[in-house]
Amino acid sequence: DPDEFAKRLTDPDGDESFYNTSPAISPQGNKIAFITNRDFFFSLYIMDANTGEIITKLAEGNQSPNFEELNILTPGLTWSPDGSKIAIAALSHGYDIIYIFDVEEDDYYTLPIKMDGVQSVTWSRDGKQLAFIGQNSRQTDIYTYDFNTKEIKNLTDDIFTDKDPNWSHDGKTIYFSSDRNGYENIEDVPAGFKIYNYDFSQLEIYALDVETKSIKRITDLPASNETSPIVSPDGSQILFISDLNGINNIYKKNLVFASTDNYVNDIKDIKPIPVTNSQSGLYQLSASEDGKKLAFSSLYKSSFNIFLLNNPFESELDVNELPLTKYRQGKLNLDAPPLELLKEENESSKDSTDFNPSKFFAGNDSTKKYGDSITVDFGNYVFGTEQVAVSNEEKSDTLGLIDNLDERGNFKINKYKINFAPDLVYANAGYSTLYGLIGTTVISFSDVLGNHRLIGVTGLQIDLKNSDYGLAYYYLAKRIHWGIEGYHTARFVRLLRLDPRGFFTSNLFRYRNFGVSGSASFPLNRFYRFDFGISVLNVTGENLDNILEPTENVTFTVPQVSFVHDNVLWGYTAPIQGTRYRFDVFGNLGATDPGKSFYSIIGDLRTYLRFFYDHSLALRLSGGYSGGENPQRFFIGGTENWINRTFATTEVPIQSASDFAFLTAVLPLRGYNYSERIGTRYLLANMELRFPLIRYLLTGGIPLLFNNIIGVAFIDAGTTWYDNSKIKLFSRNTAGSIITDDLLVGTGVGARVYFLYFLLRFDVAWAYNIEGFSSPKFYFSLGADF
Template sequence: MEMIMSKYYKPIFIFLILAFSLHAQSGYFGKNKVQYHEFKWHFLQSEHFDVYFYPGAYKIAVFVADEAESSYVSLRNDFKYEIKARVKIILYKSHNDFQQTNVIETYLPEGVGGVTELYKNRVVIPFEGSYDQLRHVLHHELVHAVMNDMLYGGSIQSLISGQVVPVPTWFAEGLAEYFSMRWDTRADMILRDATMTGYLPPIEYLSYYMAYQGGQSVFRYIARKYGNEKISEILHKLKGSLKFEGAFRSALGMKLKELSDEWQKAMRKEYWPDIADRQETGEWARALTHHKKTKNYLNISPALSPNGDKLIFLSDYEGKQSIYLMDVLEDKVIKRLIKGETSVNFEELHWLSPGMSWSPDGNKVTFTAKAGDQDALYIYDIKKEKFKQYKFNLDGIFSTAWSPAGHEIAFVGNKDGASDIYLFNVDSAKITNITNDIFSDSYPRWSADGQKIAFVSDRGPYIKEEDLPKNFKMSEHDFRNTDIYVMNRDGSGMRRVTSWPSRETDPVFSEDGNILLYTSDRSGISNIYRHDLRTDSVQVISNLLTGAFQLSVDKHRKTLAFASFQEGGWDIFTIKNPFDLPPTKVEDTQYIKRLKKNEPDVLLPRPGEIKAEKDTTRTEVRIPQATDYSHYVFADLNRRTKRKKIKVELKEDEYKLQDGHYKVRNYRVKFSPDIVDGAASYNTLWGFQGYTAIAFSDVLGNHKIFIGTNLVFDLRNSYLTLQYFYLPKRTDYGITLFHYANTYWTGYGLIRYRNYGAWLMASYPFSKFTRVDFSLNWWNAMMEYLQVPIPTQTVNSILPGLQLVHDTSEWVWPDTGPRDGFRGSVGITLSPKFSSRSPEFITVKTDLRKYFKLSDNYSIGLRYSGAVSQGKNPQRFFLGGVDNWLNRQFRGNIRLYSVYDIYFSEFITPLRGARYYERTGNTFSLINAELRFPLIEYLQMGLPPIKLAKIKGILFTDIGSAWDFDKPERFRGVKDGRFKDIVMGYGIGTRVYLGFLGIMFKYDLAWTYDLKNSSTPWHYLSIGVDF
């Protein structure tokens, strides 16, 4: 769950409105957002919200509308604020579909469960099989939306204009977590572990997952000490404030550091008493993995082999989430079975909803993964190292369990708002839905004889479909608690095993089928319970500090494997003879004790307890057929500033039919402004340039328009860019009309440089990782001498280009460039004889980059780039320097007297230890190597009062050359033991992100090396990211 806001908007507009140049056609890296399906969108309205959905998601949309109104009632009371504009909610019925959204431009990985963006204050959420998760995500994102409306007026415009201060991540995410759930056992586990093991940071350093649960804990502390009204006061103080900490201090009467000290002290009082009463996981069971030693985060989803001597598990210890095979007896990893996140077959391995198992003979394993357009079930042969893939046209597939007989695999399948248990017949490859109802079912596990299946569900007392009340509504059902159920293998004879007001999950059968082990957080910590199905007697057998999850047993039930969270990460543990372990006693946590006393600061109303003022009963209606979108509508540009005219609340007859059904409308493309602001860019030749940037889009982000202008006297001296992108289908299309003008004082007086034309593009993604880009550029360039009678140079050209791009790299904030994986491209650009003033050339270019992650903070980046241009007028490559070099230097003079050098050449960087134009030619080759590492974690200055964090350092070496391909005899590589036409540089550098400007500032200190001597140092000040 993320809020897309201030740290992104500056770079986005700098890059979107950059002036196009010839080498811009060389493309860009980045993973692809593949639109596998073209959705037919509809929307329904409630009193305050517009919910957009497509066929198959209507029931979920009704649930979302009901929950949104209930959430808003709570938030309106908590925030003491009423929204000034309706909030749009875009709903997807699976995470796979959610990843295809164009509302957010960046790729949304499995860990992102929802987003709220600031351009139009839109909420974008998927349904992933659990109504409880959907409720949580929806409430979380609506906190962002209401806060955005309150603090920023519902758009990013006030942030850009500097009218309000952006809030830190811990504040935004912690607030959303607190008001969406108050508190739960998972947050309690994380804070307990952080407090006990000493990694609970001060408030201002809360980051990553601690920004969520840590920030949530801060607001819980404030609410417990001062009441929820104090949080509302903080928000109202922030509204219109230019200093975050000042607003905080005004509301609380203390500095943020003082609050941090009090909060950390309270956490120690809360959790330290638990040390004496509970065991660390490693004291009770044997650890098979050690995340602190391997410097990773995830070791989860253990699955024991039938004999218990092997185990497969999911881990990220080599950077990518992958499946590993371990020898349990030797306590060592044998090999990696599946490398995730690098191919279309294993894009994501469902680490948030895991579950793997073995075939009865121990030769194969089964698991699920995202595989392109949908999830797939896999059977992997360990000895042959081959797999079979099965797709069933389901919205999601999770948690597999191979039957003891070997011919069936149980799994969880999501389809159109229902999460059910399915059986897959290994022989016929057919599937059968054996639960088939509205409830969320998960984690199926077989009995040893293969006749029973235990599973987890939120169905409560509703065993059969006919048990449901006539007007049953999921939004009024208590779906927060999950219980254990047992049924026959065909779905009949279902029995509810547990009925506590807590979460029970992860069931496993004893060998005789009479006893279940499962986990329950009834005491506040997820411990392991033993349940006799004959007598319903229950005993707890563990008493852990943080808990046990994802249970797995061998065929004879002699070994139990499970995952546990400790010291800020997840590890795998085993324990022998789990069904024979003695019972123990478990004390309730402080959180559960307060919950039982009904203390209000830790409670949220149960589903259905909060309702909107008016009846919100919904029933299903048939969705009308989609209509042709005959025209597009532009909204008034000034509409957003005239917020008092926006109608927020609808009357019941405006969104409901007379029979009580929702009015379902077809979606129509309607443009409205995203942003109007000034933007700046830096060009190697022309330096800093300013624009007025205007962006429009429709609600779904499928149609985008960008306008960039800098009007100077008349069109001949002005910048003007108009772009339109069409994005709803798999192939993305774009068109750009442009006119750029620059003037420069030279020895011949003032020269005006103009280039104008049109640019067409089409991009087809084969997968998340690979695509082909096509471009066609109509290019016109002029160089006019305004003060001397020298003829104008004019060039006209049509430039088709084709490029293949592959990217599996991993780039995690605050890295200055990718830390792991591969990036590569190869492309060709043609300039045929279009007219007498057209250049003729063909250019082939490649760019290959490989990254090696040494640890979370250390990495190595290697790059090779090269090109050759041939023809009557080949392109020239200018080798040397760095991109966006602020204190730039040229070898010789800047080349401003040839229209070909200006518009049909390309600067090749980085080559540090060299100037621009250090080597030139129609062919080049360049190699770069960098070691990237943390330099300064945090720097606070007294005067000026500047705070800088995550300052990075690099060690680098660059070596390259440029020459004329058709004149190889002129190339001199090494002469007299020294480099001649080859240039080599080495040095050190630092990078710091200037958040208030939205740029990365870089300083490099380099020396030229000719195999014998090093030069005096070169200083490079620049902006941008590393390769």
């Protein structure tokens, strides 16, 4: 294990991380910059190279457009020669760019480099240049950036893949890893060279003369991959990683230089010497300027950790080569031509010209183990796949493409055809606070590229008039995602109506909503986007218990614009870190009925502060305003998907077809009933503490397992109103004491647990009016929290 020959600097048990990689040791050897997920997201940290103690955090990835990704699969971290700055490649606004961090000032700036991919940034010893791997749509090459001239040079400019550049001690040579396999210069590549007919899976170490761009091969180990070259301070040795024995270990070679130009000779025939013999693979070497310290990453006890090895150029093992693992031995055998192996095994029994792959034995039938007089039935035996003869009929039955090459041997180019195939088919059940149990079946189709998507939704009941169904098509090939939907919904609800005798009676209403809508989603980056849409919907309301009451029929044309930000990290039942907000502007134009026109402006801001690993404080502020001839109404009180619901209005507060289409519940506000307040304007604030209540619980009697039961403690406050001049947040009671009036405040505690198919929520809450608390109100509900 790596901790037997190197010092482990990271502690997954202590910092609760499992991914610590991309170590870059400072030239002075006293600090190490690295990427870790100890904050759940991948972040850039600096630690003490001797003790492993964290010094500072420079950047946090996956949270903002500037650091959408820290490129953990192709990392590149490097220090300036004086140890004051760090360069790193990161994804920003859809492109990889290079950031320069000032370690002392805790600030950064970017270089004028914008490519599809930037990897493996490395600083020259004189501090004047950066070398890095740049990728465009065609190829991957080694580039340099000059800080003085701001010039970017492509040093390789060929079809082969280059990786892990590292400067020599004098800055004249860049050592790197590549799959070019002997094509050291672009002139060596023959005309008509096809990369898809070439084995590009094997990497070797090469040396590149920065001035002349000539390339020399350093290693030639066809059965292994060599990566991450590091040159000694005096330029006499090179360290690199190789899986020569089947496991990534550190090897070294002596470098030989030409006397004429002091450029490294072709030393591919010199055998490398192993420096380590680790059972866990080693990755991403980084050495101090004096070569006394070497940092690397390795998988140790199910986590990637950072290790420090002292005096790597002086370290040697007692053996000159490492024993091959069984995996490597098997791979070497598999890599050999099967026919040649069979020839070697059977050369004493048959001449190679008479070899028949369907016949393996010469002489007597060896399956007759017990003699010729006894027959063994092998009908129920299971045989291995080695040396199995394949008939011509079986060989012709393949999934290979037929006639897919042209007369020159090139692959034919065929026009892409859209063929939809099912992605998923599932049925779900839910509970609506207004309409009760709801069930739907969803079927989703897409093409091979995922550019086109069809989604069908059905919830059939008796006939089409009483059922839910819809069909949507989305075009996802470009940056803007386009969509068009058609739908029909039917809901049944009992409402109180005044009968001819002057009594309120419960009547069954059926509301139907059918229409079409178009949408467009324009992402500014991974975390921000604009959504646009327009809907044309027709809503009808029918009193099924009183056919004399006329059917209400209203058509709405509703354009909408939304601005959305979201970078939250979800916990087990709800978000626990990050920020999300949404601002919507929409309304009915009143094209068919000006008396039904309205406009609404709604904002919802939520932020989550994580602490103690998986504890979180959730804060939310939401508000809305609606105006026009027929403004949208909002009601507050209760919680989402409340099963044992009660209404302050004794019924669902739907008064018209407009309410059915646009009445909005602003939740949660626990401690109160549904529709405790109704208005055309609202404000709502929530604060909720989320924490693990029970990690693991196994009940007796009936053995039921409950794990990750999440506890919550909350305060909700909000109000709705119609007229700004009439709102009264506080008032005085008969005793003259100040109490809340239109302002509703509730507080309580609860628990969340997954049980069977559903996320169950239980809350107990009390309304608070300054004067005191109400009696407790209990909430059983379904779904995730805000």
